Amino acid sequence: MTKKLKKKIKKSNKIVEKDLLGNQGEVYFSSDFDENSVYFEGFDSLTGTIVTGSYDFNKKGGVTSYGFSIGDSDGIAFTHSFELENNKSFKKSAKHLRSIFDEDTTYANILSNALSTGNCQAIANYLDGLSGVASGSMSTAAGVGNGDLCYA
Numbered sequence: 001m002t003k004k005l006k007k008k009i010k011k012s013n014k015i016v017e018k019d020l021l022g023n024q025g026e027v028y029f030s031s032d033f034d035e036n037s038v039y040f041e042g043f044d045s046l047t048g049t050i051v052t053g054s055y056d057f058n059k060k061g062g063v064t065s066y067g068f069s070i071g072d073s074d075g076i077a078f079t080h081s082f083e084l085e086n087n088k089s090f091k092k093s094a095k096h097l098r099s100i101f102d103e104d105t106t107y108a109n110i111l112s113n114a115l116s117t118g119n120c121q122a123i124a125n126y127l128d129g130l131s132g133v134a135s136g137s138m139s140t141a142a143g144v145g146n147g148d149l150c151y152a
Contacts, residue, residue, distance in 0.1 A: 008061025062087020089132030128152035
């Protein structure tokens with residue numbers, strides 16, 4: 001692996017820690033360079049929240065897609081995954097998603113409804129408008145619990 005690729009992976013890991021997860025708890029990373037993927041796991045000891053996910057990157061280190069599941073010791077609450085419009089969209093997408101998690105009551109209401117009904121299509125459709133997400137069908141996926149994913 002080249003120094004340039006290592007630097008890009010390290011920068012993407014910082015985006016996961018700071019922008020996507022909001023510096024909540026410790027995050028651990030492992031890489032599979034044969035598959036061009038980085039896996040991450042975070043745990044917030046204050047809330048008991050567990051995040052597991054991954055991102056895929058191209059040969060130059062640009063992130064092409066990412067996804068994660070959030071839950072606790074009882075299991076997975078929800079899953080989101082995204083195909084990105086280009087390899088420079090990761091930071092923009094992660095920051096926008098973090099702001100939705102922190103401030104968007106519409107998202108909270110749609111997620112609450114999805115968790116109670118098990119229907120994830122509305123949340124997938126809503127997240128499909130996220131900054132930096134590729135246009136077209138199947139670019140965004142969402143799921144609740146251990147159920148199937150819905151695509152938008």
